[in-house]
Each structure stands twice: as structure tokens, then as C-alpha cells.
Amino acid sequence: MSIQIEEIRKNYGAFEALKGVSLTIEGGELLALLGPSGSGKTTLLRIIAGLEAPDQGDIRLHGEESTHLDPARRGIGFVFQHYALFRHMTIFDNVAFGLRVQPRGLRLSRAQIRDRVAELLKLVQLDSYARMYPDQLSGGQRQRVALARALAVRPKVLLLDEPFSALDAKVRKDLRTWLRHIHDELRVTTVLVTHDQEEALEVADRVVILNRGVLEQIGTPQEIYDNPASPFVYNFLGNVNLFHGRLLADLTPAASNASDKHTAPSIGFVRPHEFDISRTEPDNGQTLPATIDRLLATGPQIRLELTVPGSPNPVSVELSRARSRELDLHEGDEVFLSPQEIRIFHDRPAGDPLLEQGAGI
């Protein structure tokens, strides 16, 4: 089922949670709503679910105006951050809940409910836990029960509100992969809210990036990674070096048109693997002298932290092991950095906290 979101606005007192967000979610896709806390992503999800009403704007489910439709009639499954399992019910009763509260005419028979619950518990690999209570299960198991419960009523849309953020790193990764498999199997339109860029880029078909109630960018993970639309997106995706104004002008005489580069404040982003390092100063001039502060050799790539004179923030660089060996790098060495790719943004938006922090790593 497709979802059209048009010009949604929502305020909580003086706080503007959503400032006019429009978006179309295609039937059958897995879409991630990505953003920092306070970006409005959870509010948007709850508005899609009908748990909150927007101040302005429309929600259309499968082409039908549904802005004020009762949540129970939207055909949605919702998975909460803290599972929200019914603590006084067994796992079986939790999963069966949605089937049992159906109106009499639509309700399945006892035997059908039993079969459907068994089928779902099998899907989430918890068939032997039917008689247990939620507090006897681990966090990962509880979230799987919550997913089974949401899927029991055969929702046309599955909404997940930071479903894995309360779990530890290993379980989170497993569940993320597993969610993708379930989605590929069932092909239910799915909206996943997350603040974890890695999660969003890894799982979703498309990613929507929200910042302070505004949609910053929408695209496939590849598009977003390759072409971040704004400094915010660049920074939020993480692992990036940021250079301010004057330094940038010196760095890239050819990259921007020469007339405004000294007047307009601008920032440039270079990802750690987009640098080359040399022992001697190359003659093209687009280099920075730097000192290696730290060299981390654990992992497939060598990670360097360097100080560039005049730049307040350390620069991080990733190199292949082979290249590092070739250059024979050590902590304390003086080297030259040549950015292979640089992305420049003019008119730095004022008061953006992420940018004011300087380089995000």
C-alpha cells in the first residue's frame, strides 16, 4: 500500500516538530526515516499511524484520504521502541491479541487463531516460547514477539519506531538483517524510524533524512551516500572531515568559481578515504602539510589522525594497508595530504549545531 504525505505540520506548544513535510512512500518498499533526536521522525511515524493528529496536511493511504481515520482502521502494524508487549499476557496471547479484538464478523475461529499465531511464532523463531511471559524473554526476543504481534493482523503497512535502539550492538545487527529478510519475504510496505545512519543505509530501499522538522534529502542509500544534498546530511552520515572558509579557498582554486570563494563563507567535506598521502609535496599545489598523531592498524584499513596547521580539528584519513606499508608511515611523521574529492557548500546555514561542532568523525 502506498502512503502519500502532504505538507504535514505539527507543533507541540512553541516547538515545531514538523514544518511541512511531503513525501510519497511506494507500496512494498522499505523506507527509513533517518534523523537526530528532535528531527520529527517519530512524530511523522505516529501521524502515519494515527496516534497523533497533524495540525495541517494530509495523509493518504492507498490513495484514500486518511488523515483523521481511526488507527484501528488503517491496516497498520506498529512496533515500539520499548516493545510495548502486554506484560500480563503470554507470548501466545500477545500475538493473538490483534486477532481476538477483531469485530465478530471478521474474527477468525479459535483454531484459526491458534494456527496463525503458531505460524507467526515460527516466522520469528520463537515457537517454543508461546507459554512464557514477556519478562522471561531477552530484549531481542521481545522485539521479535512485538513484530509477530504487529504482523498477525496482516497489516498493509508496517511502522517501526526505533525498534532496535534499546538492544545491544550485536543483537541489533542480527535483527536488522533479519528484518530485511522478513520484508523481502512478505513485501509489506515498511517505514523504519532510526537515528542510526548505518542501520538506515544498510536496510532500507530508500532513505529520508529529516532535520528539525524539515525533509533534507530523499534517495536510495547509494544516492544519499554519494551525493549528500546539504552540509547537514554530509555531517549526519558521519565519518567526514570538514574544512572552513579560507582554508578551503586555498585548497581548491578550481573547484568553485573564483569570484565568490573568498567572500562567501563556505565549507568543504572530504571523507577519510578520499585523501592521498605523500612523503614529498606534490607539484599540483592542492595539498596540506600534516603531522600524524595516531595510527590505528586494527581493521582492514589503516586509520590515521593528523593535525593540519591552522585547522582546529584533527583530520582523519583511511588508507589501504598496502599504501601505508609502501609509505612506511609512523606516528609523528610529517606528510602531505591531497584530497582526491571534495564537496563544497556555500552559505553555511547559521546555528546548525552539527556544523558548529566542527569536523565530525
Added chain:
Amino acid sequence: MSSHGSHSALGSPSLANKLVRLTLIAAALFIVALFLVLPLVSVFVQAFAQGWRMYVDAVRQDDVISALKLTLLVTALAVPLNVVFGIAASWAITRFDFVGKNALITLIDIPLAVSPVVAGMMYIEVFGLHGWFGPWLDAHNVHIVFAVPGIVLATIFVTFPFVARELIPFMQAQGSDEEEAAVVLGAGAFSVFWRVTLPNIKWALLYGAILAASRSIGEFGAVSVLSGHIRGRTTTLPLAVEMSYNEYNFTAAFAAASLLSFAAVITLAIKKILESTSGIHSSAGREKDRA
């Protein structure tokens, strides 16, 4: 459990430490015995002073029996009404945002702040013959003051906060996730309340109801003002105690007092059982809720 806690907190106790601890425990026990246990025991001693038979006769007096019946009737009316009110207020306060929410929370506490005697006077002012609604009520032959309805009203007033005050923090801590989950799964409002909310709050609700019941049984001040002390008609057990005592009928007074004390012991026992089985107001329970 507390001795275990203090043990680990203080490390291995020295002799002086032990002495201090023993002294404190002894002092606490002594005070409890002197001011709480001894008077309670004396009630029963006095009640049985002239033997079993006299006690049974005293308890079986018409006045005592009717006072007991009235007390139970008032409790049976006041507690369910306060349960309904308590659930409604807690639901409204913890699940919705509305103007005047803080005022409502404060208003619920008024009965705890106001002396019950004043509460009784307020009802006379409102419903009494010379009060605001008195003449109208009298014209329609409705009697509130110096009649059973007045006693019920007074009791409802003084027990107003008990259920709500028990439920509000509990429901706040639980949050509304489970209810929202139920709504999204297609449950109607009644279904959500019956299948999700009520099972989750049942222990806290019962606990609040027990507190309200024990207060209903024992309430004196507000009831005293509104009852008119009509023997056999508007006399509850606490009033019967006072009236008999003032008439130097000590056996009757202590017989009624012993009934009240029995009621107190029973509610205390139920409360204790509730605490241990449900985990309300115990650290173990809070642990379980968080897990």
C-alpha cells in the same frame, strides 16, 4: 533484608557499632510497643474485661449491630464510587494533556489537607436546611444532612484521594505504549481498558481501594458533623464508640472499638499480602516492572 543492607554498607560492624544498632532497635521496638501495641491490646482487654459472654452480648446489642451495618453499607458505597472516580481521574491525568490538569491534581489532594470536621461543615453549608440546596431538597423530601446520604457523601469526600493517588504515579511510570499498541491492533476503547489497562493496574487499584476502605470504616470527624447521632439510624461504628463511652457504657464502647480494631487488623493483613504478592511498594516489584 534491611539488616543485610546495613551490614554491607557499614562493613563488618565493630562492638560499638553493634551496641548503637541494638540500642536503636530496642528504642524503636519500645516506642512501638508503648504507643501502638499496648493501646491496641488494651482495647481488647477492656472489651473482654467482663468475660466472653458480656462481650458477645455487648456486640450483639441492636445499636452496635446497626452501627456495624451502617459502617459496612457506607464503605460498600464509598469505595466503589472512589474506585470509579480514581480510575477516571488517573486515566485523564496520565493519558491526556488538557488545560487545568495541574489544578485537578491539586484538587484531588484537598481532602488530605482539609480537616474532616471542616469537610462535614461544608456539606452542612451546602445541603443543610439553611444551606444552598437545603430548602429545595427538603421540598422534594430528600434528606442528606443528618441522614445516611450525608454520611456516605462525607466518607466519599475524605477517601477521595486514595485510589487516584495510588494510580497516578503507577500509570505514569507504566506509560501508554501498551494501550497504543492495543489501539493500533484494532481494539476499541472498552477493549483497551478491559484487556490492557485494568489488568496492568489491578494491584495498585486494589491497594488504593484497601486504603480507602480502611479509612471509610474508621472515619469519624466528617461523619460526626453530618450524622446527627441518631441512635440506630445514623450512627456508624466510630460514632457508636464515642457515644457509648460518653454514656459510661464502657463494655459497649470497647466492644465497638474492638470491631473497628479487627477491621484495621484485617485491612493491614490484606495490604501486607498485596504488597508481597503484587510487588507494589516493594523494591522487588519495581525491579520486576523494569525488567
